[in-house]
Amino acid sequence: MGIVVVAQLRPLVVALASGCVSAAGPTARGRASASAAPAAAPITNWVVTAALPRQQISRVSVGLAAGARGWATLRSRWGATPALFYPLTPDPEDPDLLVVDSPLRDERLMTHNGSFLGVLAQPCERTARPDECWVGVTVAVSGDGPAAPEPGSFLPVELSMHLVADTSCEPAAPRAFTVERSRCPGAELGGVETCAAEAARDGGYWIGPFRVLSAAWVGMCIVPE
Numbered sequence: 001m002g003i004v005v006v007a008q009l010r011p012l013v014v015a016l017a018s019g020c021v022s023a024a025g026p027t028a029r030g031r032a033s034a035s036a037a038p039a040a041a042p043i044t045n046w047v048v049t050a051a052l053p054r055q056q057i058s059r060v061s062v063g064l065a066a067g068a069r070g071w072a073t074l075r076s077r078w079g080a081t082p083a084l085f086y087p088l089t090p091d092p093e094d095p096d097l098l099v100v101d102s103p104l105r106d107e108r109l110m111t112h113n114g115s116f117l118g119v120l121a122q123p124c125e126r127t128a129r130p131d132e133c134w135v136g137v138t139v140a141v142s143g144d145g146p147a148a149p150e151p152g153s154f155l156p157v158e159l160s161m162h163l164v165a166d167t168s169c170e171p172a173a174p175r176a177f178t179v180e181r182s183r184c185p186g187a188e189l190g191g192v193e194t195c196a197a198e199a200a201r202d203g204g205y206w207i208g209p210f211r212v213l214s215a216a217w218v219g220m221c222i223v224p225e
Helices: 025-034 107-111
Strands: 043-051 055-058 069-076 084-091 094-100 119-123 132-144 157-164 176-181 205-207 210-223
Touching: 043 132, 043 157, 055 210, 069 119, 119 132, 157 205, 157 210, 176 205, 176 210
Parallel strands: none
Antiparallel strands: 043 119, 043 210, 055 094, 069 084, 069 132, 084 094, 132 157, 157 176, 205 210
16 A cells, blocks of 8 residues: 655644633733732633644555545544545556545645644643543445445544643643543454554554544633633
């Protein structure tokens, strides 16, 4: 399987916030700091992104027949963000390969703007612990004519991205960032259903034939009055 990339990076885990934003303004924060009452804890909102970079995959690995076209999709499990569609186009030089036609050719763009075309961005949902959050993303494939799909089609895989974040307003990277997947290899033979996603050597994670990128940063940091 060939993979076409522009840059080779380590797994993308970045922090882009440059400081705190006061919900009450600098004057109110000055009054609060002079008060004897204890300061309220800052509120950090983490954003997690996922994307498929431009790459080549085997058509058999996703169950598409020769000449068939399709789409790879990324969708938030909560449905708050529209699904992203990446066309799967037969390689003109090799009918056994499909090109994942992604606008993300330079993976560093994920670190600059989470709303970049081809990048799925969503807030990290908090858990009962103040420094812990997670997001859910589904990777799926749908086919198009002219040929019918072959056996062994790619079944949807759910990714759970778990973040143990820094609750302070410092622009620091997450303390921990893990990605687990459903439909683990061998699950159909009685193996585990959920497992850690396989890390790709040149960045991201392997989900079947696809290399999926993921990144996280502080989207907003507010200091309550």
